[in-house]
Amino acid sequence: MNLAGRLWRSTRVRLIVSFVAVALLVGVASFLVGGRLLYEAVLSEAASRVRLDLNAAREIYQSRTRSIELALSVAIAGDQVQRLLTDGDAAALKAWLDRLAREAGLDFLGLAARDGRVLARIGPGPLGGRDVDLPVVAQALAAGRPMGGTVVMDAASLAAEDPALARRAVVRPVATARADPAPEGARTEALCLAAAAPLSREGLALYGGVLLSRDKAIVDTVGQTVFKNESFAGRQLGTATIFLGDLRVSTNVRAPDGSRAIGTRASREVAEEVLGRGGVWSGRAFVAYDWQITAYEPIVDVNGQRVGMLYVGVLEAKYAGLWRQTLMVFALTTLACLVVAVGLGAYLAERITRPVNQLIAASERVARGDFSPEVGPIVRSDLGLLQRGFQEMLLALGERERRQQEESEKRLLQSEKQALVGRLAAGVAHEINNPLTGVLTFTHLLLRRGDLPAEVVHDLQTIAAQTERVRKIVKGLLDFSRQTKLEAQPSDLNPLVAAAVKLMTNQALLKGVRLHFDPQEEFPVMNLDRSQMQGVLINMIINALDATPPGGEVAVITRPGDPARRGGRQGVEILVRDTGCGIAPEHLDKLFDPFFTTKEVGQGTGLGLAVSQGVVARHGGEITVRSKPGQGSTFTIWLPEEIRSEGYDW
Template sequence: MKNKIRQISFKVRLFLSFLLVIIVIGIIAYTYGSFFISDNVYGRAQREVARNINSAWNEYNNEIENIKTIADFLSGVHCNEYRTNKVLLAKIKEKYKIDYIVFTPGKVNEKIAENSRPRAETRIVSAKELKELSNNLAERAFIKSKETEMAKKIPVSDLKDGLVMEATVSYFDTKEPEKGTLRIGKLLNKNSEIIDKINNIIFEDQKYKQKSIGTVTLFLKDIRVATNVLTLNGERAIGTHISETVYDKVITKGTKWRDRAFVVNEWYITAYDPIKDSKGNIVGILYIGRLEAPFLEIRDIMRRDLFLLLLLSTLLCVLISYWISIAIDRHFIQMTAAVKQIANNDLNVRVSKDTGITEFNILAEAFNAMAMALNEDRREILEANEKLNAANKNYLDMVGFVSHQLKGILGSIVMNIYSIKEGFLGEINEKQKKAIDSVARILDYFENMVKNYLDLSRIEKGELEIRPVTLDFSEDIIKTAIQHFEKQAQEKNIKIENNISSGIKISADKGLMLIVCDNLLSNAVKYGARNGSIILSSEDAGEEYFKFVFYNDSEPIPDDKKDMLFKKFSRLPGTEKIKGSGIGLFIARQIIEKHDGKITHEAVKTGNRFSLLIRKRSN
């Protein structure tokens, strides 16, 4: 009876464990799923609005182009016919919805005169200028300012100025003769036609709960002068103000807004773009918005469906886990006892293969087979392990021996070659000198390649240990590295200019940091332009890092080839004729990252810049 209680207790604990895992996974799945749904729905809305604002700009610019076309038409050969004929001008204004056409004789603005094509812009026209053009325009431009929820708290007054699309061009009347300036403009204040046209093109006639799914607005500064956004009483929200957050970003900072925003009385997924005049001053805003509510409804429906799906899945998993816990509990004690016997080196133990559960039968057969083969397997594993250890030891010993022997031999050969080259062992003729120069270059390359492969071996075996000390980067590293490649640079008439001043202290491993700088200078010389320059400089990169820049005159590396720079055994196209191992920058990057730093590349017009971010000396 006591054993039965223990079995039931174990079964319950096992079932509760399954249940806990199922619940946790369900919560995680729902949380992640909800986030994924929200992110995708909101992302889709933002992408649609981004496309919508581009379409709105296309239509807006088309309106401006139409005005420019009319200005071009009236300033050309038709100037004589139209300039003094008010009837014809009235027909033009009526046909093309133009609000004013003004021929001003006299001196022409230089910027207008030097360009035969009309210049168009959106600008603010003062109330005085509007009244001079037409009393009707001044009346149309007047907009009563209205208090708006969440708008910026600034003093506001009724709007009397006008936002206009205007084209300006010089004209010459051959009949008079007379020259002057032609201005053609369209007032945007209360101009619902443009707004509705853009809205119909973008949103067609889509509705959500009897409300248009999209809105379009033109602002003069922060005041709506033309819009299809409606107030609670169903009127166009002309005279209302932009929200404070949008005002600060678009009007104050002059940047675009792509986010949700509160528009009069609803939340929208919006795009606000500043409208600028010909001088670059912000005169207004073009706005496109999609009602947020439909997207939220889609999100909520998808969340609900996900919740129901996960709930049903959880219930099913609970039932399955309960059945599994019963099955496992039945044979668990038998299997546990057999395992204990195996642990005590009793390899004759066997378990029943008739459990009624296929998986447990397979497990029992496997367990029995394991017990029978355990001694043999153990013996084979030990033998194989001994052989592997011996082979690995032999390999490491061979690599160490060959590396040291080869490095020593190379050093001796290089020293002797340079002794012959410099004439220390007797004079040599020009032909011999050229041959020895060729051998010296090959040996330099070979020596550098051996060093790189030795460094790569240390990295691959995980033996790259950092022993940081306080270093003067210029004195301890850069000047030594320059000495290594001074001769190669002189052969290509490359000037090395070290602008890194003494006294810049870093915390780094001296030997490893020298490897990095050697690789960068080696590449700068190998791939640098003949008769060019290598410029080394430094700058402070914050509280913790210094930035060191290695620049060389060379062919700029295109952005699409940057990924190849720091890969192992990678060579850029077009460099095959220049000898290299293809691992120098890979090694440099590994070392810098071991120092908690960063190495980057930037192509400039005349060459390439490699930058190192290295930690400052610890105080």
């Protein structure tokens, strides 16, 4: 018999070869499948982050429009413009407009009549030129209040305001990979943010705005605020762009020579989805010169037409590099495991006659927390049954340990994400709060004057009310960004819930929704922060009312918690149940993410549930949700029994 035959007949060789073959098969399969899953997971995580970044970019874009509206509203609130019009001093009126434009950072500003005739404007040209053609002027005069938004201005309109604006608006399309062929000639129309505010004098409006073409303010603010101006391999990691149609007119995307990629165009598939169908694009896309993980949404003008796109994205190369590094570590680990497998096979072959000792050694390793010890090949004897039972026990223990570890990692990731977004929210909120305080203070000072006309007093009261509303939004950002200390006091749960329901009764009646409270049991006094907990309940009820059509029902229920579902812990449950539209399955895992919302743009900040979750968590409880599309939703607030104790650690 030759040497190969003699070696194959060796049990030790067979065990080693078999063990290595299995390990090689599993290792290669794991490498291929794991590598693919890892790549998809990395891209999915990147896409989720970019979608959140798009929400922040949208808020920065919209805040610029609101700042223009606010500047015009404040300007017409006083009597100076009325006095200048009465005096008929054109030079003084133009000087006042020039000063206002500089202070508000406006590119064009003027005073127009209802028919579009311009009475005064900044800029070098005479007034006898083209009349203003901004729909916001007519809208503001018709509504009797300031109006603003996105508009498209042609070259003639821009030149009438200032020839320099018309020259700045000229953008020559650049041939771009994966985009439609570049059209002949330059684009002369421009995307602008504009607003108008009606004066008390009938038929006149103050209008103004900024030109977005080649503007750096918004895109650079996004780069600094959202992406912290991070770089990767010498390139800017995160970028933002404002499109006119599919043409980049304002961007911090860089060309190979380092200049801004003005004139490059969006890829064909992105333009078809966002501009053609009005959808939101999220995922991998080719951006000018590079593949990036992107998010696009349409920009709609004041007439409801899709005129452009807002984009944010991050370099795919960073995530691809991270994937390759992880894959390399995975490959080296697999190779190392194969080497270990050879040694382990030899070791098992030598110890095949002593399975009991292996079980003892395995038991000792399990006692030290290792749930994957090797117990050796299963022998054909009664000991084999023992070995099989031991392996099944290890699998069960390992699976339980894995589930616990995954849950811990998931909670840690959520905490880190909320902490990061919280710091961003705190910075933005503090920056907004200071000018808001000034606006509100000066508004109230003006309201104390007794010589103001009734129309001006009414406008000032409107400004004060809207400023207070913005301050409440800022307070929501601050509540999310900091862990407010609980001011606990003994409280009866059912009266607290009943008070929250009573506060929302009128809102429910106005919408035609039946709102009722169903306490199933009286509970002992609990230590609660009444104000914060009532805020959580009101937020939950508001969300339920928003999701429920007229004729529907919202029920608030209190009941004892089920200890079997809480690891034996006693507690109390507060249920907010509605018969509304329900929640899509893909949104359930994101409900408590900061800035995530399914409401229309401008209808919510996406912070309510995140703040509520934080308040309940600081009480030692948790919020869960069950929902099916079309069948309503049930939010459950669980509070532990321990908060009844005076010694509970807050």
